[in-house]
Amino acid sequence: MAIYLDHAATTPLRPEVLESMLPYLTEHFGNPSSLHAAGRRARQGLDEARETVAGVLGAKPREIVFTSGASENTSLAINGITWAASARGRHLVTTAIEHRAVLNTCAVLERHGFEVTYLPVDRYGQVDPDAVANAIGPHTTLVAIGYANNEVGTVQPIAQIGAICRERKVALYTDATQAAASLPLDVDSLQVDLFGIAAHKVEGPKGVGALFVRQGTNLIPQQQGGSQERQRRAGTENVAGAVGLGEALRLARGDAERLAAENERQRGLRQRLTHRLEGIPDGELTGHPEARLPNSVSWAFRGVEGGDLVAALDLEGVAASTGSACTSGSAEPSHVLAAMGVPSDLIRGSLRLSMGRTTTAAAIDRAADLVAASVERVRAAAQPAAADAAPAPAGA
């Protein structure tokens, strides 16, 4: 039985979303920029998707830019704003726990003479709005703070930060990729100027996202060429992807009551899982206990390698994550956990379990059993072997 508990990494494509996309992969294949009927039909799909996305965010359709996803959103927002405003100032404010897309984009700007303030976070991963206010200076042109952290699920006080940025007249970019499935998304309530989401975290397709750019915001496009997306993002549009994004959001967010009920259900599962994990010795929750995504449980165990736990779970059919960047290029410990002051022996043993709409209580229980068994086995095996008599050959 396969149990998928890595919704923070990506989510399955919802069947209705696939259905909605198929016509735009088959008969409605036109280029939206074409003048003929095929083009107009494709454009209609794009327009409808744009309206849907705008509706969910409380924005105007003209304020939605379709992109290839969250990393492009970040690049477009951060580079687009800071370079447009560079005559006025070259200072940005962000936090130490942002996604690598934000941090690496800022690092490149630093090499070009921009100054970046990386605000610290508390032990739960939250940034203090007062610290944001204090960091903003006369040459600050952008604050970039993500809504909910992908590793530990901690939610930032975006509305408060938005109010501060509004008052100080500094643009605020918030990556809402992890938050889009569950948290409030109204861009006016949050007072954000740029807001990014990615389809594949809300049961939509990979390779498409949307960036809200508040009307009147000066943005330099990062991809040059045609005049698509009101000249903010060149390139023939991913119509099927945008349609999928729209449909995914509509299904996830369209019914406020259903959304609230689902959030409540997931919080219940989160509690259930947390309670079980608390029974495993030498481990603890990471991130904020309450101000966190309804579906995210991030834990750290002493005396284990998180990667070994993930492998052990994988071989039992449970998909989980360590929450830290462990691509084949580098195995750096989590910068998020480090910024939160989590001790290094715990950082190595991080495990992230994230639920979704289709996750059941039975799945949670089974996963919890397997986590407990795996932690025990990994810990036991980590001890150097006692000197035994060698086993006899077993038909080797």
Add this chain to the structure above:
Amino acid sequence: MSGGVDSSVAAALLARDAAAGGDDVVGVWMRTHPDRGEGWEPRRGCCSTEAADDARRVAQRIGIPFFILNVEPEFGAQVIDAFAEAYLGGTTPNPCQACNQKIKFDLLARRAVGAYGAAGVATGHYARVAHRDGQWRLLRAVDEAKDQTYFLWNLDQSQLATTRFPLGEMTKPQVRQLATEMELPTAATPESQEICFVPAGDYRALLAERTAYVGESGPIVDGAGRRLGTHTGFAHYTVGQRRGLGLTASEPHYVREIRPETNEVVVGSRDDLAARGFVADARHFVAGAPPAERFEAQVRIRHRAPEVNCEVTLVGSERMVVETAEPVWAAAPGQSAVLYLGDECLGGARIARA
């Protein structure tokens, strides 16, 4: 699975057995040191991102789960730092042997039990394991030119009981042939001859980086103490080395001895480096105990060096005196002296400073 053709074929053979009802197999690529990325490694080297991807593709092809196991901290301390310290002590390390002893067949094996519930470890080493007369034996590979028991002499009974070497009965050409037949992505991967963590074979740069040792120049002297030249730092040299001494002489000079205490490098003629034996310490016998306090065997003091007959006399609990029937050349302190009897590798020891 390193990403090389040998471990690829080893994995493929085990996967084929698994499909026929044998033990399940999991493929593991070890991350031993950070990938330097483009521009540092001039060609695709061991432990680069490409190597991991190659291993992953092979695992995909043969249908086994694949994981990356991070052993960077332990490898860094027990292999890389030990390597650097050996040079700083005037000795020549054997890092592949250290890696096998401490990492592959120890740490990795334990982690594999914990993470994958593994019953044992298999590698693409050219070597064989057999159970004979109540003991686990480490035997040479059938392909003598490829035999890697020189790096495996520290394995013990409990390790051998849970180790498999699928390539032990095959020759290298047979392995390549099989890789091609099985359409493994790594069938044509070139051999890597260098130490995996020393890019382009330049260990001086590694010494500088790991220990801040940049070398203090000092005298190159002959056996009588006459100064012949200047060296760049004693740790930059190894016994038997001829090149890089910067000496002009009628006959070639070879490094004979390294003296860290006086920062001298002693050179001699080719004949000066021949000896009828040496002392070694940190001895280990695969069987768990030596055959006798004094016994005859064959010894090899370098990988691919010819074996010579010898008599081994144990001294104390750690040391041995090895007397060879013919002279051995440039026995380098720190290197392994590996003992054989017939097709069996008995164990070995570490050549000690005279």
